[in-house]
Amino acid sequence: MIVGKTERIAQTSITYTTLVALAIFCLFPFLWMLDTAFKPVEEIRSVAPSFWIVHPTLENFRHVVVDSPFVAYFRNSAIVAVFATLLTLLVSTFSSYALSRWPRLPASRTVGAALLVSQMIPGVLLLVPIYVLMRTLDLLSTYASLIIVYCTFMIPLATFMLKGFFDDVPGEIEEAAEIDGCSRLGFIWRVLLPLSLPGIVATGAFAFVAAWNEFMFGYVLINDDARRTLTPGIMIFKGSHVTDWGSLMAASVLAVVPVALCFVYIQRFLAGGLSAGAVKG
Numbered sequence: 001m002i003v004g005k006t007e008r009i010a011q012t013s014i015t016y017t018t019l020v021a022l023a024i025f026c027l028f029p030f031l032w033m034l035d036t037a038f039k040p041v042e043e044i045r046s047v048a049p050s051f052w053i054v055h056p057t058l059e060n061f062r063h064v065v066v067d068s069p070f071v072a073y074f075r076n077s078a079i080v081a082v083f084a085t086l087l088t089l090l091v092s093t094f095s096s097y098a099l100s101r102w103p104r105l106p107a108s109r110t111v112g113a114a115l116l117v118s119q120m121i122p123g124v125l126l127l128v129p130i131y132v133l134m135r136t137l138d139l140l141s142t143y144a145s146l147i148i149v150y151c152t153f154m155i156p157l158a159t160f161m162l163k164g165f166f167d168d169v170p171g172e173i174e175e176a177a178e179i180d181g182c183s184r185l186g187f188i189w190r191v192l193l194p195l196s197l198p199g200i201v202a203t204g205a206f207a208f209v210a211a212w213n214e215f216m217f218g219y220v221l222i223n224d225d226a227r228r229t230l231t232p233g234i235m236i237f238k239g240s241h242v243t244d245w246g247s248l249m250a251a252s253v254l255a256v257v258p259v260a261l262c263f264v265y266i267q268r269f270l271a272g273g274l275s276a277g278a279v280k281g
Contacts, residue, residue, distance in 0.1 A: 030256070031051075032051075033249045033252055033253060033256075034249075034253055035051055035053065036245060036246065036249040037060050037061065037246065037249040037250040037252075037253045038053055038056045038057060038058070038060070039053055039056070039057070039060075039246060040055055040057050040059065040246070041246060043055070044245050044246055059246075060246035060247050060249070060250035061250045061254070063244075063246075063247050063250070064237075064247050064250045064251045064254065065254075068236060068237075068247070068251075069225065069228075069233070069236075070230075070233070070234075070251055070254070072226065072228075073228055073229060073230040073233030073234075074230055074254075074255075076143070076227055076228060076229045076230070076233075077211075077212055077229040077230035077231070079143055080143055080146045080147055080150070080211060080229060081150075081208050081211040081212045082208070083143070083147050084146070084147045084150040084151055084154070084207065084208075084211040085204050085207040085208045085211060087147065087151050088150075088151050088154045088155050088158050088203075088204075088207045089158070089200065089203065089204055089207065091151070091155050092154075092155050092158035092159040092161075092162055092203070093162060093188070093193070093200075094188075095111070095115075095155070095159045096158075096159045096160070096161075096162035096163040096166055097162075097166055097188060097192065098111075099111065099112055099159065099163050100163050100166035100167050101166075101171075101174075115155075115156040115159055115160070116156070116160075118156050119156050119157060123153060123216065123217070124216065127216065127217070127220060130149060130217070130221075131220060131221065134149075134221055140221060140222075140223065141221070141222050141223050141224035141227050142227065143227065145221045145222075146211075146214075146217060146218060146221060146222070146229065149217050149221065150207075150210070150211045150214060150217075153210075154206075154207045154210055154211070157206075158203045158206070158207055161199065161202070161203045161206070162196070162199055162200070162203055164199070165196040165198070165199030165200075166192065166196060166199075168196075169191075169192055169195050169196065173191060173195075174187055174191070174192075177190075177191050201266055202266075205262070205263065205266050208259075208262070209259055212230070212231075212259060213231060213259075214229075214231065215231040215232055218231055218232045219231075219232035219235075230255050231255070234248065234251045234252060234255065237251060
């Protein structure tokens with residue numbers, strides 16, 4: 001079917017108009033949050049809100065960084081998210097390798113089914129049992145409690161994500177590595193992980209963002225303000241009767257920006273990693 005120039009231009013215009021509208025719809029909450037973060041109190045509480053800022057100010061950011069424990073919350077979230085991500089990648093790498101290489105074994109099928117079933121259970125149903133368990137183990141208000149919980153929920157999905165990448169690595173490459181005298185652990189470290197690097201990075205990014213943004217367990221399991229993470233820590237700007245919207249939005253912007261910058265870097269990394277091949281030079 002031959003499409004005329006006019007029809008082609010019309011289709012292109014409709015496509016890009018739809019994409020721009022969807023982009024504006026998705027970006028509007030973040031843009032409004034960023035706009036509010038730079039507004040003084042008088043403009044935030046105005047009866048006629050507007051995107052235009054008459055008197056932009058950095059007072060909200062100064063109040064968040066200097067006058068509140070935001071930096072400590074940020075550090076706590078970074079510690080928990082990094083260690084949870086590393087532990088998740090470590091465990092899921094070996095489990096996904098086993099599921100990928102021996103999928104027909106009864107043990108592999110049982111473990112795979114158990115991991116799949118675990119993803120069907122909402123985390124809120126396990127909140128009370130996990131709290132009781134952490135209290136019994138004397139791990140409340142510690143980094144270890146959050147790291148263990150986050151790994152518990154992230155390892156099953158990370159395992160299935162990595163299994164898809166490991167399935168694409170031909171078994172002949174592993175056989176060639178064994179002929180060259182490479183052990184199974186050496187094959188995983190020297191061959192499998194480099195070939196699956198885009199999948200490792202994507203899985204690590206997912207695990208990091210999930211741990212960084214988690215609220216419920218961070219709010220319940222951490223009672224010590226010195227160990228509180230960023231997401232529940234931002235709630236300090238929301239009082240029982242008054243909410244400091246400027247500081248709340250500024251803290252939210254500061255919490256989102258590092259993750260956004262991380263994804264910008266990861267996208268470039270993935271674009272280069274996907275072009276890597278298994279050619280032996």
